[in-house]
Amino acid sequence: MSNYPLAYKLSWLPRLLRPSLAGDRSGFAAPASMLLDPQPTRKVRLAFVGDISAVANRDAPEFDPAITTLLSSADLVIGNGESPIVERARAVMGTRFGTHHAMGEHFLADALAAAGIARDRLVLSLANNHVLDQGIAGFEETLAALNRLGIRTIGTIGGGPVQRHAAGSLTIGFAAFTLWRNTDAAPFEERISMRAAEWPSDAVSGIDLICAVPHWDWEFRHFPRPATRALARRLADRGVRLIAGHHAHVLQPVERIGDSVIAYGLGDFLGTALARQPWPARIGSIFVVDVSADPATRGRIAAYRLHFFARLATNGHERLVPVDALGGALKRRVAARLLAIFPMSGK
Template identity: 70%
Template sequence: MSNYPLSYKLSWLPRFLKPSLGGDAGVFAPIAATLMDPPPASMVRLAFVGDISAIANRSAPQCDPAIAELLCSADLVVGNCESPIVERPSAALGTMLGTHHAMTERFLAEALGAVGISSEKLVLSLANNHVLDQGIAGFDETVAALKRLGIRTIGTIEGGPVARLAVGPLSIGLAAFTLWRNADADLFAGRVSMDSDPDWARYTGGVDLLCAVPHWDWEFRHFPRDETRALARRLAAQGVGLIAGHHAHVVQPVERIGGTVVAYGLGDFFGTAFARQPWPGRIGGIMIVDVSADAGTPGAIAAYRLHPFVRLRVGDHERLVEVEELQGALRQKVVGRLDAVFGRR
């Protein structure tokens, strides 16, 4: 059984049809900021993307060149693998209806190629509520497929609480966990990280920057709940310097907690809800973070920018476009929604 409260379950469909704007953009940080001026002489660039699935794509998405160039500029790209990677779904009916996620290894490889993300630069979290949608065998098949593709993973018990990666001259720590599950707790136990409150300070040694990738908050709400913000404060107090969240399926604001930068929700990178998803759920974000590699400030965040984009439906797949490329009424609606979430940008 899932661990969602009843009030959450009852609100899912209304919020899917009309994502909530209940919140105050004025209490959050700008969508972009320069934190070190002048900038460091040496930097590495991290890119964080949202949930990845084939639900809204029967073939690989298209991607505008400017978005692909942005992703190619990163030294490391981190996202959430929202769907098990299987050749044949075991939950056939649920997969057909969209309640159980699945994608093939071929789809993922072609989709990543379309957006210009190379496997050696990519890290995917498996700590999410859908990771066991195709059962234990599907989880094992997913892990094996990502290994074949050369994609590193985080968020599993086997991988440990924090993965330490060399990114240029820096050591970057990556930690992932999910607060939500769609299956029994005993199935998640021993496989998927659900511990949001270990002693994170124990893992800051030996890394220049510790980043958290949580699957948290409630879906289809543009503003994080008070409980989510409180958890972000606990993570920041224990030395987590950068947080990039998932699960809401809509973009959420950025907050600065001391020296920690928090992007609460990046939306979907590839559509993970139904193919005919309402337009606010088609807005995603790519969080670009430049990190100092100078000897005196290794791991300090020099600058960040959340780049919004929109997934347009094109036949059996989606096209990722910059907001500036939109036209007419859709552009006005998207710009208005972004201003409501992030304030005047």
């Protein structure tokens, strides 16, 4: 079955109910935004969003105009497809209780339209623990649905360890993988990448920027485990200059390792755990990265910024608003949590 260690399983429910700020905070000197010098004259914009699921939404979510404007400005949007896309759930009871994920094709299409994300500019990682929640047939149905929608994918064995996608004038190589699975090893590993920092040299030839999209770490913890940070260093040593992580379902900090930028956890983009989650798990981020397209600095990261938002429950669906638009006690709690995670940002 799953490959989660016992200590993780025992801690899952307490951390779900109360996301943790415990852990090693040392070394996270990178702020939530940075403009690097010198700035190029030509740039390509990547926007990374967190986990995407329909668990907390019966209908398509609403998006503040500031969020749709931000997402529509990107040359490429990259997210984690946390739910199989199926017409009918095969794991009926698990889907009803939320342990198994499922998402309708029309829901995804409507959500993307509401978010201002053009389908031909979207890349979804399928390297996550929930991708076989509706069985092998559900996985095949997911691939067919994404093909109909014109959405590109990464993280499958069939696509290879590093999958190339154009972003403006640049070629980005995406190494997407998951450390976790919810099912037996054989059917999962035949379809989904679970290998980290493993690819032949010719897999990255002609690529302007190597970007890792890992499904890693433990859920509902704001600070990554030492093993996760060690893996980030291995990826940086292999030439990965950008890492955008998933799976924690809460925000995690940014770290600079040489020329590499690591955003350990972006939180959820559309809620994936419960329809009503504790407020720290309702803070998400959009990780916007500008990459140089100038000949002399082609593929170098020119700037990055985490744009924070909150997911508010509204009549059976979510409404995403920038944290600056919050008010009252919730705004104060969110500001304090962000300052604890990103002390260099002064936010």
